[in-house]
Amino acid sequence: MAKRKVGNALAFAVLGSLSERPMHPYEISTMLKARGKDVSIKLNYGSLYSVVSALDKHGYVEAVETLRDGNRPERTVYAITDSGRAEFEDWLTELIGTPEKDFSQLEAGLAYLPAFAPDRVVELLEKRAKVLEQQIAELVATHEALQVQQLPRLFWVESEFRLELLTAELKFARRLAAEIQADELEGTAFWRKGFEIVAERGINPGELFKDPLKYFGEEFAWLQHVPPEAK
Amino acid sequence: MAKRKVGNALAFAVLGSLSERPMHPYEISTMLKARGKDVSIKLNYGSLYSVVSALDKHGYVEAVETLRDGNRPERTVYAITDSGRAEFEDWLTELIGTPEKDFSQLEAGLAYLPAFAPDRVVELLEKRAKVLEQQIAELVATHEALQVQQLPRLFWVESEFRLELLTAELKFARRLAAEIQADELEGTAFWRKGFEIVAERGINPGELFKDPLKYFGEEFAWLQHVPPEAK
DNA sequence: AGGCGAATACTCGATTTCGAGTAATCGGGA
């Protein structure tokens, strides 16, 4: 997949908006907000204008007129070109048909879980779970309101997907917290012990790994087999 | 939550690595790769060096020595400072305890689903599902290999989380494809009809919304109630 | 009538991000 000339997701939304009808950038931003697309695609004024001019430079859109109302700033209206339409279709094909790795904040945090004591982690996970629960409730309420308004689900599938992700995250946070608390997550006993030793002896956590036998004894035999580059 | 001075997730990983022991940037990058953390946190050389120097500028890390081996480039070894340790803990607390919205590629694509004909979307979703299935199988295999190596699950929870997300995405893609195919997703009948009309009459899709009654008749009464700013 | 907060429409430049490029050394095979 050759890299896109203009890669920002907002550029995709701009092409999508302009494929309906010509608009000026600010109008695009209002429409995205009115339709709630700004929840799915990060909208930022700075990026919006630079992205539009990048699309212009590459011939995906073109300025069709510049209006002036009294002393107000000019509004430059852009229209999508044929090559812009092609780019949009290619991009949408890719977005739907080809999974691309997204980096999530939680994943980054989980990668350093052992840096905190188990009980601290359990607390934090439970806090997260509570907030998630609330966010999920709000999303569900929004969906019900849309149902009442008779707007067909087709127009908010992206929000249903968000809901699935949030639900999966909640389930994971809950399960992980429970497993740590019950010492069911393999390695937790060792983790707990390590933090106790550090607290008792007042040593630096790094010390533990320099002479594991001394601190942990034979109980955690697997430590010997762990390749040195894996923590 | 006041904005972080250095916000890149890679900076978080740098602080996490240096809280184990002093290292030079390239060594950090190798360790992150060896431990597979680069799958959870995007690693890029350009960013690595600029992020380290930003951390240095703000006093979170400091250069402790500069080694030179023959003619090879200098290696500047950095150590974490007390304020860096505090920043790392605060950051980890936030990453685990507070859900932050991540933007996913698929969500952006779903927001423009009606731009393609229903059958095209079903095809793409099924293609995605196949790729996802494969990725999931690979992840599961990796986890089994880690089990065999006796590395406790504690050290790869982030990968288990990834697996949950991928699984949720697969389930969603499959269900959505099925619902569209069976006309169970509300709005699909209208969507299908719209694409047929466009194909038959050779008109621009935007036309449909200018005079819906003319094209769709009374069958899709809800169209009248939809606020004009919502597509 | 006129005051003021919200909405309109965009600009600007300081950071950040990126990844290809460079240049040296190591190590294993012919």
Place this chain on the structure above:
DNA sequence: TCCCGATTACTCGAAATCGAGTATTCGCCT
């Protein structure tokens, strides 16, 4: 031994990103 590809370690400048700031006008309330 000497060649070559992999590894080590980092640099550089172009491009993207951001969000606070500006200036005007609308419209509602008193």
